[in-house]
Amino acid sequence: MLELQIAGRSFGQPVLGEVFATIERGDRICLLGPSGIGKTTLLNAIAGLDKTIPPKAIIGRDKLRVGYLFQEHRLLPWRTLNANLQLAGATTAEADDHLASVGLKDYSHYLPDQLSLGMARRAALARCLAVKPDLLLLDEPFASLDPVMAGELKALIAGIMDAHPRMAMICVTHDGGDAEILANRLWYLDGRPAQLQWDDAVGEPRLINELLGKLRNSEGFDMV
Amino acid sequence: MNTFSGRPPAWSYWVVLPSFVLLWALIAWWLKSPLLPTPLNVLDTLIRESASGELWHHLGATLGRVVVAFILAMLLGTVIGLVMGRSRTTNALFDPLLVLMLNLPALVTIILMYVWFGLVEVAAVMAVVINKVPNVAVTVREGARSLDYRLEEMATVYEFTRWQRFRDVWVPQLFPYLMAATRGGLALIWKIVLVVELLGRSSGVGFQLHMAFQVFDVAAILAYSLAFIAVVQLIELAILQPLERRSSRWRQPEAAHA
Numbered sequence: 001m002l003e004l005q006i007a008g009r010s011f012g013q014p015v016l017g018e019v020f021a022t023i024e025r026g027d028r029i030c031l032l033g034p035s036g037i038g039k040t041t042l043l044n045a046i047a048g049l050d051k052t053i054p055p056k057a058i059i060g061r062d063k064l065r066v067g068y069l070f071q072e073h074r075l076l077p078w079r080t081l082n083a084n085l086q087l088a089g090a091t092t093a094e095a096d097d098h099l100a101s102v103g104l105k106d107y108s109h110y111l112p113d114q115l116s117l118g119m120a121r122r123a124a125l126a127r128c129l130a131v132k133p134d135l136l137l138l139d140e141p142f143a144s145l146d147p148v149m150a151g152e153l154k155a156l157i158a159g160i161m162d163a164h165p166r167m168a169m170i171c172v173t174h175d176g177g178d179a180e181i182l183a184n185r186l187w188y189l190d191g192r193p194a195q196l197q198w199d200d201a202v203g204e205p206r207l208i209n210e211l212l213g214k215l216r217n218s219e220g221f222d223m224v
Numbered sequence: 225m226n227t228f229s230g231r232p233p234a235w236s237y238w239v240v241l242p243s244f245v246l247l248w249a250l251i252a253w254w255l256k257s258p259l260l261p262t263p264l265n266v267l268d269t270l271i272r273e274s275a276s277g278e279l280w281h282h283l284g285a286t287l288g289r290v291v292v293a294f295i296l297a298m299l300l301g302t303v304i305g306l307v308m309g310r311s312r313t314t315n316a317l318f319d320p321l322l323v324l325m326l327n328l329p330a331l332v333t334i335i336l337m338y339v340w341f342g343l344v345e346v347a348a349v350m351a352v353v354i355n356k357v358p359n360v361a362v363t364v365r366e367g368a369r370s371l372d373y374r375l376e377e378m379a380t381v382y383e384f385t386r387w388q389r390f391r392d393v394w395v396p397q398l399f400p401y402l403m404a405a406t407r408g409g410l411a412l413i414w415k416i417v418l419v420v421e422l423l424g425r426s427s428g429v430g431f432q433l434h435m436a437f438q439v440f441d442v443a444a445i446l447a448y449s450l451a452f453i454a455v456v457q458l459i460e461l462a463i464l465q466p467l468e469r470r471s472s473r474w475r476q477p478e479a480a481h482a
Contacts, residue, residue: 049377066381074378078396078474087392088382111474131382 001025001168002135003059006045013052015041017193023135027168028161030179030202032212033189039172040071042189043137046170067128068137073120075112081123082108090130098126102156118149122156129160136160138171142178154181176212188215261443269447278432283451285427289345289417293352294409300353301360301405306394308361309368325358330416334423343424352416359412360405367401368394399471406464410456 006019015038023029033039045053047068048061055061075084081104085095096108102122112120121141128136141157142150158181161169171182179186179202186208188198198215202208245263252262261269273279308315308322334351341347371394379389395402421430429448436444 044377047381049380068378068381070374070378072374074374076375076392076396079392087384087388113474127382 001060002046002064004046005057005059006042006053007057011052011054011057013041013045013050015194016045016053017191017195019045019194019196021187021196021199023168023170025134025166025168027170027185028183029168029170029185029187030183031170031172031187031189032174032176032179032215033187033194034216035174037189037191038194039189040139042194043068043139043170043172046135047137064134065131066135066137067131067133069121069124069128069139069141071139071143073112073124075120075124075127077111077113080109080111081126084112084123085127085130088127088130095126095130098129099123101129101160102126118145118153121145122153125153125156125160133167136167136169136171138169140172140174142173142175154178158182176208179208186211188212190215259440259442261446265443266446266450269443270451273444273447279448279451282427282429282432282448283455285425285431286414286417286421286429286452287455289349289352289420289428290410290414293349293356293417294413296349296353297356297360297409297413298402298405301357302364302398302402304357305361305364305366306368306398309365309371315365322358322361325354326362328355330355330419334416334420338424345425348417348420348425351420352413355416356409356413360409363401363405363408364398367398371397396471396474403464403468407460410459414452414456 002023004019004021004023006013006016019042031039031042041050044050046058046061047066048055048058075081076087079087081099082092082095085098086092090098096105099105099108102125104119104123104126107115107119107123112123115123125141138157141153145153157169157171161167161182169182170187171178173179183202186198186200186202187196189195190197198211249263252260252265270279304318308318330351333354334348337347337351337354341350375393375397379393384393417428418430418433421428422434425431429452432448433445436442436448
């Protein structure tokens, strides 16, 4: 449903190298890689936020509805949660439903700054759902959460993906453990400029950590 | 002294101004000159002018010009400021002109408008607008430059319409700048309106000041000035402060969860 033909260098994008990949419906991709390598840049490129990357490099993007969970919640602090979801295209009732589905049933009229970090992130996730997305982009959804809250959010996202089997997901994370729970496909981004060093389905859970260990240790690991 | 903690006590607002009026009364009483009337004299003039209807006629004329000029200047200035703040090229093109306009004395604009268009209402209001627009534009430009790029990205991803982006993303962020422009604008505009009236209109507070000046009627000059200061203060209390409270409510929401 989506085809990436990012030739980073020739677009003048300083961080990304050549990234060629296709994303199918139902793909649950975990995007791993060292800090600062360009994972968020790649996500922004897919979301169409990177001005250096021409739209034709992301084939099929204009036909897809995209829900993007940013690292910060990026809800409008001067609008209630319900109003925030309505701005993404939901009706009042739909907004309430989406909020309830992420466990924020009674918080419809709250302002984002009245919520804890974990709740605000769930509210932002509800906004992703409000656009009825074909593709869900998650940028480190579990960062800065305590293990319990991170676990709950992981289960919530897994539940959402199970409920929408035709939805695709790309989730940036540092933790191979997240991939075991969420992913059916693994991307590993590394190098300068950054390229996909690994793009394959996830096999046995055990293998992920083994594979990550190998990928992380291999300095100058070339294209797969 | 609790200079740094909490609100100052309520009485502290009622010290300097009453003392000043008392001082004025004492000096006026001691001098006994018509060039410095006592506060009671001024009040007397105010009541007389108000009873005859003169005061309301001229206050109304001035207020009308202030309101029209203010609305036009805010609209134009906001648009120019937004465009210049969002586009570097536009900013580079028009910045020299903006600096020129900022430094153009109000009196020059007024005289030129009257010379070119005659002593008519449109020329008077245009002169005020031209004086004020650059100030608004500069303030709003500052605000437009500081718009949060993260919310811009969010609005792009979630395909906000132009109107949604303006009303829900930009205006709340620009609000403090618009308020600053409004406050500064009101104070500046009514002073310029007085000059405009003095030079070429036959109604308004400025016109009355002109008449009073010709016969050195200081009591009338003070009465009319104080009356309009009161009007501006009323606008501040009745419109601007409630608006600001309403629009800033989200800044200090009560925490629901730690």
